[in-house]
Amino acid sequence: MSELTRERGLRLLREMLRIRRFEERCAELYQAEKIRGFLHLYIGEEAIAAGVMPELGPDDAVVATYREHGHALARGVAMNAVMAEMYGKWEGASRGRGGSMHIFDAATRFYGGNAIVGGGLPLAVGLALADALQQRPRVTACFFGDGAVAEGEFHESLNLAALWKLPVLFLCENNLYAMGTALERAQSQVDLVAKAASYALPAARVDGMDVVDVGDATRSAVAAIRRGEGPRFVELATYRFRAHSMFDAELYRTKAEVATWRARDPIALLRQRLDLGEAATAALDAEVVGEVDAAVAFAEAGSWEPVERLTTDVYARRPP
Amino acid sequence: MKTTYRECVRQALREALLRDPRVFLMGEDVGRYGGCYACSKGLLDELGPERVRDTPLSESAFVGAGIGAALGGMRPIVEIMTCNFSLLALDQILNNAATLRHMSGGQFEVPVVIRMATGAGRQLAAQHSHSLEGWYAHIPGLRVVAPGTLEDARGMLPTALADPDPVLIFENALLYNLAGELSEGAGAVDIDHACVRRPGRDVSLVTYGGSLPKTLAAAELLAAEGISAEVLDLRVLRPLDGAAILATVDKTKRLVVVDEGWRSVSLAAEIVARVAEEGFFSLDAPPVRVCSEEVPIPYPKHLEDAALPQVPKIVRAARQVLHG
Ligand SMILES: Cc1ncc(C[n+]2csc(CCOP(=O)(O)OP(=O)(O)O)c2C)c(N)n1
Ligand SMILES: [Mg+2]
Numbered sequence: 001m002s003e004l005t006r007e008r009g010l011r012l013l014r015e016m017l018r019i020r021r022f023e024e025r026c027a028e029l030y031q032a033e034k035i036r037g038f039l040h041l042y043i044g045e046e047a048i049a050a051g052v053m054p055e056l057g058p059d060d061a062v063v064a065t066y067r068e069h070g071h072a073l074a075r076g077v078a079m080n081a082v083m084a085e086m087y088g089k090w091e092g093a094s095r096g097r098g099g100s101m102h103i104f105d106a107a108t109r110f111y112g113g114n115a116i117v118g119g120g121l122p123l124a125v126g127l128a129l130a131d132a133l134q135q136r137p138r139v140t141a142c143f144f145g146d147g148a149v150a151e152g153e154f155h156e157s158l159n160l161a162a163l164w165k166l167p168v169l170f171l172c173e174n175n176l177y178a179m180g181t182a183l184e185r186a187q188s189q190v191d192l193v194a195k196a197a198s199y200a201l202p203a204a205r206v207d208g209m210d211v212v213d214v215g216d217a218t219r220s221a222v223a224a225i226r227r228g229e230g231p232r233f234v235e236l237a238t239y240r241f242r243a244h245s246m247f248d249a250e251l252y253r254t255k256a257e258v259a260t261w262r263a264r265d266p267i268a269l270l271r272q273r274l275d276l277g278e279a280a281t282a283a284l285d286a287e288v289v290g291e292v293d294a295a296v297a298f299a300e301a302g303s304w305e306p307v308e309r310l311t312t313d314v315y316a317r318r319p320p
Numbered sequence: 321m322k323t324t325y326r327e328c329v330r331q332a333l334r335e336a337l338l339r340d341p342r343v344f345l346m347g348e349d350v351g352r353y354g355g356c357y358a359c360s361k362g363l364l365d366e367l368g369p370e371r372v373r374d375t376p377l378s379e380s381a382f383v384g385a386g387i388g389a390a391l392g393g394m395r396p397i398v399e400i401m402t403c404n405f406s407l408l409a410l411d412q413i414l415n416n417a418a419t420l421r422h423m424s425g426g427q428f429e430v431p432v433v434i435r436m437a438t439g440a441g442r443q444l445a446a447q448h449s450h451s452l453e454g455w456y457a458h459i460p461g462l463r464v465v466a467p468g469t470l471e472d473a474r475g476m477l478p479t480a481l482a483d484p485d486p487v488l489i490f491e492n493a494l495l496y497n498l499a500g501e502l503s504e505g506a507g508a509v510d511i512d513h514a515c516v517r518r519p520g521r522d523v524s525l526v527t528y529g530g531s532l533p534k535t536l537a538a539a540e541l542l543a544a545e546g547i548s549a550e551v552l553d554l555r556v557l558r559p560l561d562g563a564a565i566l567a568t569v570d571k572t573k574r575l576v577v578v579d580e581g582w583r584s585v586s587l588a589a590e591i592v593a594r595v596a597e598e599g600f601f602s603l604d605a606p607p608v609r610v611c612s613e614e615v616p617i618p619y620p621k622h623l624e625d626a627a628l629p630q631v632p633k634i635v636r637a638a639r640q641v642l643h644g
Contacts, residue, residue, distance in 0.1 A: 037443035037619060088443075088620030099445045099619030115447040116405065117377050150376030151408070178377055180353030186376035252352050307626045311615045 004212050009274045010284070012211045015050035016267050017288045019043075019070040022079060025292050026069070026086060026100075030246055034299075035086045038115075039100050042070040044241035047266035048173055049074040051214025052141060055222050059109070061140040063124040066101035066115040067240075071143060077105040083295035089302030096305055097313065117178075118151030120144060121170070125157050128166035128231075139225050141169045147178025149195065150186050158233065162201040165230035169221055170196070172235045173208065179244045180252035196233035208236030209266045212273075241265075321504060326496040328473035329359045329435075333397065336481055337367050340395060343481060346373040346382055347399030356401050357437060357496050383409035383434065387417045387486070390432035395481050400436040403452040403490065417486040418461030432487075433480045438466075439492040439530045439580055440628055446616035449624075451580040453490040453529070454587035457557040463487045464558040465511050468495065468532035470502045472555060475509030487511070490557075492530025492580075511556055514564035520550035523638050524568040526591055527578035528554040531629055535578050538634035549638055557587060565591060566599045574641040575607035578629050583611035605644065608637040 023043050029035045042049070045067075053074040056062070064071040072082050077093055085092030086100055094104045094113070102113040111127065114120040124142035131138040148154050149172065161168045172192055176183050189195050196203040202224070206217040214236060221232040239261035243250050271281070312318065323331075336343045345360060351374040354361035364372040375382040379400060386398035400406045406413070417430050440449035457464045463485055467473040473491070480487035517532065518539050527535040532553050539549040552568045554561065569575050575595055579588040588609040595607060613627045 036621065037445060038448070088623075096620050097445075097618045097623075099443065101447070102445055102619070115445070116408075118408075119447075147377045150378045152378070152380055153408075178348075179356070180349045181374055181376070185352075185374060251354070304620060304622055307622060310613055310618070310623055310626050314615050 004273065006274065009270065010276075011054070012050055012215070013267070013270050013274060014284060014288065015053075015074050016046040016211060016270065017284065018079065018291065019046045019049065019073050020267060021288050021292045022073060022083070022295070023069060025296060027242070029086070029296070035100065036088070037099050037101070038066065039246050040067040040244065041240070041242040042067050044261065044265070045173060045175060045208065045238045046070055047211035047214055048171070048208050048236045048238060051211040052171060052218045055215055055218040056139065056141055059136070059138050061109040061111060061124075061127045061138065063111045063120040063127070063140065063142045064113060065117075065120060065144055066113070067145070068103055068113050068143070069100070072103045072105065072110055075105075075110050076108045077103065077110055079291055079295040080298040081105070083299040084302045087299040087302060089299055090305040091298070091302040095313070118144065118148040118153035121148070121153050121157035124168050125161050125166060128161065128168045129164065132164070132166055137226050139167050139169055139222050141171060143171045143173060145178060146172060146174040146176065146183050146192065147181070147186065148172075149192055150178075158196060158199040158201065158231070161231040162199045165228070167225045168231040169218070169225055170231060170233040172196075172233065173238055174235050175238050175240045177240075177244070177252065179248070182252065192235045193233070196235070201231045201233055203233040203235070205235045205237060208238030209264045209269060211266055211270055321502055322499065323470060323502045324496070325470055325473045325498040326357065326359055328470050328502065329477075329491065329496075330361065330363075332474050332477040333360055334363060334366070336397065336477055337363065337371055340481070342393065342395040343397060344371045344373060344394065345397045345399065346375055346386060348375055348377060348401050350374060350399050355399070357493065359496070360399070379405050379408035380412055384412040384416065386432050386434065387412055387430055390430045390486075391420070391428055396432050397477070397481070398432060398434045400434065402448065402493070403436045403438045404448055404450050406436050406452065413456070413462070413486075413488075414459055418459050421485065422461060429484045430486045431481070431484050433477065433489065434486065435489040435491065437493040438490045439494055440612070440617045440624065441494050441530070443619055443621055443624055445619040449617035451612065453557055454579065454581040456488050457587055459558070461486070462558060463511065463556070464490065465556050466490045466492070466529035466554070468492070468529045468553050468555070470498065470500050471506055472509060474502060474506050476511055478508040479511045483511070490529060494530050495533075498533070512561065514552055514554045514556065514561035516550060516568065517553045518549070518551040520548040520572065522548045522572055523574040523576060523641055524550045524552060524572045525576050525578060525634065525638065526552045526554065526565060526568070528557060529580070531578045531580050534629060534631050535634055538631045538638065541631065541635050542638050547638060547642060560590070560594070562594055562598070565594060566602070569595050569599045570602045573602055573604040575603065576610060576634065576637045576641055577607065578610045578634055580612055580629055582614055583609055584614060586611060605641045608641050610634050610637045
């Protein structure tokens, strides 16, 4: 394990806090009916996005799921643009067309925001294929949940990437549930590392609540992929603290189980380790809340795309 | 008795499971979670995990397994959370369920029932807002039904289960909360015929599923303007009840089709084509279609509303076929 400098620790903590406070505000805005549709919170899992993203370069690509606010923020998509997207405003990252589940950003090579479970994996393989064919030393980081492992697209994609030695980093966020279905009720083999390894690519499991471990594991995987060694699979053991979406009575898990995991809150763990002191902690919190406030103000001030533009962005050339 | 569409679906499932040991329900989160639209709430506790089977996120595998189990003598009810995810199982539905009877020269049959939610209107954005029933209605070998009323939500399932061929049931997600009266003895209904939900003289509004309540509301507004609209609920999208469509057009001489599917190359297009082919001389005016705009469904409410058929659009379309 690499030594944790105060500077790196602070950077990781700030990133996790940005995601946490952003999403807490989103939950409130959902109650206030400013945000509509489905809203899937990442709270509890922040160490993954915050740990992975600093290890990617600006030319690398990211493919994520419908639980992707954290990934977008950590990747560097402006919080203003993400919040405006949550509102459906024209100033949003996807011009409002996508909403919570479909954040896209070409500038940071952030390829969404996919709401079909498993749907992002083949895309990631293709992005990596394009890089391989053009001899670009880029990596595509592909996030997906434990539920996606049951889809054919997971198996087909891992096989193809390994077969063709493509530069994909497969990042499985194993939060133990796919909606209400626990992993052991969905998988005959619950050892996801063993499953991935059967496609002959190096696979490892990491504590997804430890942002430093996540970062270190990502760093070595990315280095190997960039050296041309082909794809890697990393399972990140994590837990979502909130419901699957805003319509979930959580009948499938016990309060005690949730409490056990909350005791390993990735933000609290890092705070403990850094021992920042009260003044520095308060300053950081204030800074992050300020950014969230500003993002809400930005979204509130945003505009609604005129209805006359309804059928734009369906084709490059607007059909007659 | 007062009830809801959701409860009708649940009662139909429960009754089917209790009545026939060959019937089982399978799909994502149908058991412990109670169904993503709560249509199977309580059924796991009552009937156990053999009969109410949670599946992994493996649409192709569990839909295919339902088809296989039907071949093997069972009467599976397969639930796909929404039609958006049915695309992962499209190969099984199209290349196996719909073809096995024919390819085997009639030796085998696939009495499977596949239920799925469909439709937009809840700001869920493009990937969660498709209306794909028209696509499935394109496929010979399938029967495709779209319950738009409490009676049909309650009664189409048992008839579908009795059918020796694969039946797809499309439940528009906006209908689950529909509340109303259902008679105590409500039970199986036919899955062959369209049904006139409101008789009228001046114009025929042909629709189905989630667009039915909107179309009935439009007919009410039209009545206030002195326009008598007849509302035909297709109920069955394949095979289409062509006779009922021709009969209503023959009566009113004017046709508006309301369909949440996209307009081009659509179910609505098929209906207009049939009338053009077989009822051309009944028509006093060109037919009009009220469909979804040619755009993936956008997230913001004002754009989503603009993309979908709405009551004012239906009213305008009816005026247009009447007054030009
Ligand atoms: C193909 C497909 N099937 C079903 C769904 C409905 N659905 C949305 S999220 C989800 C659970 C996915 O679980 P997992 O992959 O573990 O990700 P998590 O939500 O836990 O982050 C389901 C079943 C979907 N979006 N896509
Ligand atoms: Mg999960």
